[in-house]
Every structure is written in C-alpha cells, then in structure tokens.
Amino acid sequence: MSTRSGKNVLITFGRSFLTLELARLMNAGGHNVFIADSMRFPISRFSNSVQKVFRVPRPKFEPREYVDEIARLVHAESIDLVIPIHEETDILAMAQDQFPPECELLLSDFLTENRLHNKFEYQVLLDGLGIPTLKYAQVRSEEELTALDFDRPFALKQVYSRGSQEVYKVNPGEVPEGLAFDPLNPWLAQEWLKGEKYCTYSVCHRGKIYAHTVYPVRYAINGQSCLTFEPIIHPGIDEWVAQRVKEIDFTGQIGFDFIEHPDRGLYTIECNPRSTSGILMFEPHNRVDRAFFGDNDEVIRPDPDARKMLGPGMLLYGWRKSALEGNTLRGFARDYRRTDEVISQRDDIGPLAGIPLAMGNILLNSMRYKVGLAEGFMHDHEWDGQQI
Structure with missing residues (x-):
C-alpha cells in the first residue's frame, strides 16, 4: 500500500483516454490511483500515475460478477472513492448497497441515472420540469x-x-x-434542428456543481463524438446546467449536448450522466481533483486558452469531410499542429508507447463482437437497459 497521504481512488474503464487523463489529474493531486478494466492492456496500464491495474469481468455480459469484483477491490485496497467513467455507471448504481459506507461511489441513484441515460425518458423528465424540448x-x-x-x-x-x-x-x-x-x-x-452545437462537462455533489466547462462541437466523428476541445463561457448554458443539476439533486459526472438556434433559442438534445471528454481540458494546476471530493468553494474551470485533442482519433477521422463542415486537409493540418495531444506527456511517456497494445485489444474486441472499431472500443462496457 502506498504511503502517500492522498485518498485511494478506483477509476473504471481504464482503456479510455478520459480515465488516463483523470488518473494523471488525481495523481498530481496526491491521490493513489487504481484502475479497473475488462481488457488486458488498457491505455492507463502504461501510465506512471497509476498504482495498480485490475482486470475485471465485462460489465455488459457479466454484470453481477463485475459488481462483485469491484466491491472486492474496494475492500482489498481500502478505496475511498470509486469514479465510474462509462455506462458501467448504471450497473454500479443498481448495486450501491454492496459497497461499504466509508467508500463513496461518485454517482446518483439508479432511477436518476437511468432517466438521464435513456434518451426518451430524459425528454419526458424535461417535460415534467417545464423545460422546452424539441x-x-x-x-x-x-x-x-x-x-x-x-x-x-x-x-x-x-x-x-x-x-x-x-x-x-x-x-x-x-x-x-x-x-x-x-x-x-x-x-x-x-x-432535427440545425444550429450551433455545444457540449458540457460537470462534476457534482448533491445538486451542486464543483467543476464545469462548456465547449463547442468542432472536429467530431460524423458530427457526433468530439475529437477537439476548447472551453468557452456561455452564461445561458451555465445557468441551465446549474438549475437542472439542482432540480434533480445530481451527484456524479454529467454532460449535456445542446443546440442553439438563432431564432428558437437553446435546446438540450441528450444527457450523459457519466464522464465526458470535457475532463480532458483540465490541467494539474487547476486541481480538479478537489471537485471529485467536493472540497472546493469556487467552481473549477479549465484554463480559457486550453486546446486539446484526441490524437489517434484525429488521425483516423479528423481529416474526413464528415468530421467538420467545410473541412480541408490544409485546415486539418493547421489545427492538428496547434492543438495539444492528450496522450503524450513528457513526464508520462508510457501510454504513448503502449498505444499499439491498447489498440490491438480494441481491434480484437471489434473482431470478437463483430462491430466497428469505434464501437469495439466500448462494446463490453455499454448498458442498454438490462437489469442485473
């Protein structure tokens, strides 16, 4: 066991670049970071910010075994905080009674998580709150x-x-x-409404926001999954998110997708009650780790000049016409050069060297489940409404 004075933090879905970045931020804050994933070689395995990596059952296909193993790790490693990253959030929310009270799971109750995750139920929820919807x-x-x-x-x-x-x-x-x-x-x-698209990311406890950012959708996989991230200030969205988080008394990480029409105004399209790519814009000196424990008084935001990108994703998809309206190879090359890549860090070069093994695991997943590369990345951590 580490002798560092920080908390013991277990982060799930270790293959994700979001998990890698959060592990680095937590480590920089003095915490001991443990990683869980069903893959043998998740990208976070190669980071010097991580104390231990555990291979666990696949939450989509073995949910009960997954919960049992996460609960066992909490006891064995004296974990203070579990931070779920992807849709295993819903599965863990159904089994919170298996975890000791001294360990916090950064999520809400299952009913809340599911109403936000289910795209239809989310619109029904907004209707019930009197929020205009498409x-x-x-x-x-x-x-x-x-x-x-x-x-x-x-x-x-x-x-x-x-x-x-x-x-x-x-x-x-x-x-x-x-x-x-x-x-x-x-x-x-x-x-279907055309307009300016925005995404948000927030860390919340009991209806209060402790970290928050808004970023426009620029380079994205088929206009859906963002590849580049630049924070902006949007008072209308900030106020909207703060009010919704308070109304539903939300705890956890949460992201909303918005579209703003010049005549009709602001609408939210869907909600992700889990980690989103907004975490990638924070730097160690922002001390966003405090938000995960609810230790800060002022809302933590990334630096206003942050420019981040998912390098492998940009190389695979960013140059395509479908990634950005009016995209050109010259424009792509210019933006690629002036944007910071989130995997490469001089003081943590292991993940960059480990990309071939990590990508090999994802390719094997794609072949195993007969899905595309992008879906193979997350297929065994998806949750589509099944009870455990």
Missing part, C-alpha cells in the same frame, strides 16, 4: 414508426445508444427499412 416520440414497432406525424426532418436513434452508433436523419414520409425493434431498447424520434 418534438419527440418513442418508437417501439414498425407501426409506430409509420404513424409518426413529424412535418419536418427528425433524428432516429435508440434510447440507449452512444456517439459511435448510427443516427438516422429521416424526412417526413420516408422511413428507414429493416430496423430491428428491441423491447428493452426502443427508438427515439426527435426533431
């Missing part, structure tokens, strides 16, 4: 799909889905053929 409907069958009464284009996506998965843009009277209908994971039809 027109929406749940679609559970071919009959409901053909009966939709949208008079303008709409998005069609499953209620449990994530940025790597397909979103259909559907024109009125034209419906996609061959859709599969899963009773546990129906579809959401949501009005």
Whole structure:
C-alpha cells in the first residue's frame, strides 16, 4: 500500500483516454490511483500515475460478477472513492448497497441515472420540469414508426445508444427499412434542428456543481463524438446546467449536448450522466481533483486558452469531410499542429508507447463482437437497459 497521504481512488474503464487523463489529474493531486478494466492492456496500464491495474469481468455480459469484483477491490485496497467513467455507471448504481459506507461511489441513484441515460425518458423528465424540448416520440414497432406525424426532418436513434452508433436523419414520409425493434431498447424520434452545437462537462455533489466547462462541437466523428476541445463561457448554458443539476439533486459526472438556434433559442438534445471528454481540458494546476471530493468553494474551470485533442482519433477521422463542415486537409493540418495531444506527456511517456497494445485489444474486441472499431472500443462496457 502506498504511503502517500492522498485518498485511494478506483477509476473504471481504464482503456479510455478520459480515465488516463483523470488518473494523471488525481495523481498530481496526491491521490493513489487504481484502475479497473475488462481488457488486458488498457491505455492507463502504461501510465506512471497509476498504482495498480485490475482486470475485471465485462460489465455488459457479466454484470453481477463485475459488481462483485469491484466491491472486492474496494475492500482489498481500502478505496475511498470509486469514479465510474462509462455506462458501467448504471450497473454500479443498481448495486450501491454492496459497497461499504466509508467508500463513496461518485454517482446518483439508479432511477436518476437511468432517466438521464435513456434518451426518451430524459425528454419526458424535461417535460415534467417545464423545460422546452424539441418534438419527440418513442418508437417501439414498425407501426409506430409509420404513424409518426413529424412535418419536418427528425433524428432516429435508440434510447440507449452512444456517439459511435448510427443516427438516422429521416424526412417526413420516408422511413428507414429493416430496423430491428428491441423491447428493452426502443427508438427515439426527435426533431432535427440545425444550429450551433455545444457540449458540457460537470462534476457534482448533491445538486451542486464543483467543476464545469462548456465547449463547442468542432472536429467530431460524423458530427457526433468530439475529437477537439476548447472551453468557452456561455452564461445561458451555465445557468441551465446549474438549475437542472439542482432540480434533480445530481451527484456524479454529467454532460449535456445542446443546440442553439438563432431564432428558437437553446435546446438540450441528450444527457450523459457519466464522464465526458470535457475532463480532458483540465490541467494539474487547476486541481480538479478537489471537485471529485467536493472540497472546493469556487467552481473549477479549465484554463480559457486550453486546446486539446484526441490524437489517434484525429488521425483516423479528423481529416474526413464528415468530421467538420467545410473541412480541408490544409485546415486539418493547421489545427492538428496547434492543438495539444492528450496522450503524450513528457513526464508520462508510457501510454504513448503502449498505444499499439491498447489498440490491438480494441481491434480484437471489434473482431470478437463483430462491430466497428469505434464501437469495439466500448462494446463490453455499454448498458442498454438490462437489469442485473
């Protein structure tokens, strides 16, 4: 056991660059960092900011075994705080009674987590709070799909889905053929609105924000999953997020996706009640680790001139036309050169050297589950509404 004076922190989903960055930030704050993942070689394994890495069962396919192992690690390593990163958050939320009271799980109760995660239930929640929403409907069958009464284009996506998965843009009277209908994971039809897109990231305890940032959507995988991150100040979004977090008494990490129309104003599209890429913009001197324990008085924000990117993602997707409206190779090269890559750090070069092994694991996952590379990255940590 380490003799460092900080807390013992267990972070899940060790393959994620978000986990790697959070491990570095926690380590810089003096805490002892432990990592859990179902892969043998998650990128965080190679970081000198990590004390130990544990291989655990796959939460999507072995949820009970996953919870049992995380609970065992909490006892064995005297963990003070568990920080879930991806959709294993929902699974852990269903099993909070298995953890000792002296260990905090940075998440909310399962009902809250699920209402925010489920894209249809999230819109229902907003309706109940009196928040304007884009027109929406749940679609559970071919009959409901053909009966939709949208008079303008709409998005069609499953209620449990994530940025790597397909979103259909559907024109009125034209419906996609061959859709599969899963009773546990129906579809959401949501009005398609053009406008400026923004994402947020916040760390919260009991309805209060302790760290927060807003960033515009620029380079992104098919316009969905951001590849570059630059913080901005948007008072309207700041106020909106603070009010919603307070109303639902939220604890954990949370991100909202917004679209702002010049005439109709601001709408939230969906919510991610877990870690998002906003964490990548914080630096050690920001001391965002304090927010995870609720130790700060003022809301912690990243430096206003922060410019970060996911280097491997930019090289794979950022140069494509679909990554940015009006994208050119010259513009891509310019932006790539002037943006800081989040994996490479002079005092922690292990993750850069470990990329081939980490990517090899993801490729094996893609082959094993017969999914694309982006989905293979997270497939065994997804949660689509199943009870454990």
